[in-house]
Amino acid sequence: MNLxxxxxxxxAARKAMLPNGVGAFGVPIEEVYSATEARIGDRRVILLGxxxxxxxxxxPECIRAAHDAIDKEGTGTTGSRMANGSYSGHRALxxxxxxxxxxxxxxxxxxxxxxxxxxxSGLVGPGDTVLIxxxxxxxxxxxxxxxxxxxxxxxxxxxxxxxxxxxxLGSRIETTLIxxxxxxxxxxxxxxxxxxxxxxxxxxxxxLLDEAHSLGVLGETGQGLVEKTGLLKEVDxxxxxxxxxxxxxxxxxxxxxxxLDQLRYVSHPYIFTASPSPATIASTRAAxxxxxxxxxxxxxxxxxxTQLYAxxxxxxxxxxxxxxxxxxxxxxxxxxxxxxxxxxxxHNIYVNLILPPAAPEGKSLVRCSxxxxxxxxxxxxxxxxxxxxxxxxxx
Amino acid sequence: MSxxxxxxxxxxxDRLSSMTNTGVQVTAETxxxxxxxxxxxxxxxxxxxxxxxxxxxIPINALADVQTxxxxxxxxxxIKYTSE
Ligand SMILES: Cc1ncc(COP(=O)(O)O)c(C=O)c1O
Numbered sequence: 001m002n003l004x005x006x007x008x009x010x011x012a013a014r015k016a017m018l019p020n021g022v023g024a025f026g027v028p029i030e031e032v033y034s035a036t037e038a039r040i041g042d043r044r045v046i047l048l049g050x051x052x053x054x055x056x057x058x059x060p061e062c063i064r065a066a067h068d069a070i071d072k073e074g075t076g077t078t079g080s081r082m083a084n085g086s087y088s089g090h091r092a093l094x095x096x097x098x099x100x101x102x103x104x105x106x107x108x109x110x111x112x113x114x115x116x117x118x119x120x121s122g123l124v125g126p127g128d129t130v131l132i133x134x135x136x137x138x139x140x141x142x143x144x145x146x147x148x149x150x151x152x153x154x155x156x157x158x159x160x161x162x163x164x165x166x167x168x169l170g171s172r173i174e175t176t177l178i179x180x181x182x183x184x185x186x187x188x189x190x191x192x193x194x195x196x197x198x199x200x201x202x203x204x205x206x207x208l209l210d211e212a213h214s215l216g217v218l219g220e221t222g223q224g225l226v227e228k229t230g231l232l233k234e235v236d237x238x239x240x241x242x243x244x245x246x247x248x249x250x251x252x253x254x255x256x257x258x259x260l261d262q263l264r265y266v267s268h269p270y271i272f273t274a275s276p277s278p279a280t281i282a283s284t285r286a287a288x289x290x291x292x293x294x295x296x297x298x299x300x301x302x303x304x305x306t307q308l309y310a311x312x313x314x315x316x317x318x319x320x321x322x323x324x325x326x327x328x329x330x331x332x333x334x335x336x337x338x339x340x341x342x343x344x345x346x347h348n349i350y351v352n353l354i355l356p357p358a359a360p361e362g363k364s365l366v367r368c369s370x371x372x373x374x375x376x377x378x379x380x381x382x383x384x385x386x387x388x389x390x391x392x393x394x395x
Numbered sequence: 396m397s398x399x400x401x402x403x404x405x406x407x408x409d410r411l412s413s414m415t416n417t418g419v420q421v422t423a424e425t426x427x428x429x430x431x432x433x434x435x436x437x438x439x440x441x442x443x444x445x446x447x448x449x450x451x452x453i454p455i456n457a458l459a460d461v462q463t464x465x466x467x468x469x470x471x472x473x474i475k476y477t478s479e
Binding site for chain 2: 129134144145150151152153155164165168169356357361362
């Protein structure tokens with residue numbers, strides 16, 4: 001089989017799994033009306049499959065800041081952070097992140113994906129070990145692969161399994177990096193951080209926590225799981241993204257270890273790519289300010305999450321273990337999940353469809369992402385529609 | 396080969412036969428992917444089980460070179476008896 005034939009074979013396997021399901025991926029959104037509504041085809045739909053957790057995509061402060069930055073600094077930096085791409089805005093955003101997490105240093109990356117790639121490959125290398133959760137995001141896996149370190153997985157959210165695998169490493173523990181996530185993107189469950197921290201302290205290794213989905217969502221000021229659990233000072237490195245609650249694109253790493261700065265000189269995903277555009281940085285700075293003082297947004301978000309989670313649970317859906325902004329209905333087969341996804345779209349609701357092997361344990365998911373801007377009426381309509389479809393989809 | 400190695404090989408063959416149910420007689424030369432149709436997800440859960448059985452940690456990057464049962468046994472043996 002030549003290279004193109006291999007792609008043909010993969011495409012055929014994908015089509016065989018779901019003959020009519022191809023349209024579910026990368027569905028074109030024609031017009032965006034607000035943080036919660038858009039047009040798909042000729043339907044005006046409720047957006048229930050975005051990562052816009054605080055509903056800030058149209059925040060006037062962010063839009064204004066982005067406009068101003070384009071006017072003053074142009075559309076792009078056209079260069080790397082290491083060359084001509086570090087503007088005062090990039091450095092200011094780094095100081096603001098360090099201040100937000102009460103730590104000494106922060107690095108801004110061009111995407112959250114690159115923040116994980118750059119941080120992990122900067123921290124570990126060949127001969128070192130990474131101990132990662134079995135349900136880790138692809139950016140964590142790819143960062144580990146890029147690093148050349150030995151990759152060992154522990155059972156998802158199972159600290160005793162993690163400890164067992166750590167213990168087996170013997171003298172290699174000293175050069176082991178543990179990686180977990182604040183909220184896992186597939187089922188919306190949270191890492192058992194207290195236990196993980198206890199074990200990492202007992203064995204003396206380094207812990208990296210990806211707060212991609214928990215930034216802005218957990219904790220009084222929105223720092224994430226570190227704030228909710230009071231463990232900010234126990235986590236060595238925190239990564240995250242601007243592409244979810246901050247409504248732009250980019251990523252960061254913060255730490256109290258002064259060695260973080262060295263990553264700028266060794267990390268290819270930081271060096272060999274252009275820096276975020278001025279507009280991106282400006283809107284992110286404005287959004288971070290809104291996020292920090294956004295307890296009212298978090299309250300609205302959590303009211304919406306708990307209401308929808310409770311209603312879906314009452315209806316009988318199998319859900320992820322923790323209520324939160326990511327609410328995944330777990331279905332037995334890809335066909336059921338596709339039927340559900342299509343039926344929701346017919347009822348003008350857009351959610352995410354997740355099929356094996358992307359979903360954990362070979363399951364299929366219809367994943368809802370709730371945000372602070374959803375109205376109680378929208379949440380109720382979604383809950384009622386799920387209830388109406390339950391007998392159709394599960395029969 | 397040592398007794399330890401034979402024990403590893405025997406255990407892998409037994410475990411793979413019961414896990415895959417393809418009716419294929421599992422031997423040292425059996426190819427995990429083409430003959431037993433073990434996909435990447437099944438392979439990862441199999442690896443976790445093998446790790447527990449032999450009390451070792453097998454890095455998933457080391458699996459890139461593993462195609463046959465013998466190669467898997469070599470890897471487990473190497474990790475268990477050279478790192479201690
Ligand atoms: C856990 C996790 N980490 C990192 C990322 C990457 O973020 P970005 O979209 O900024 O590349 C994502 C986003 O999909 C994610 O879910």
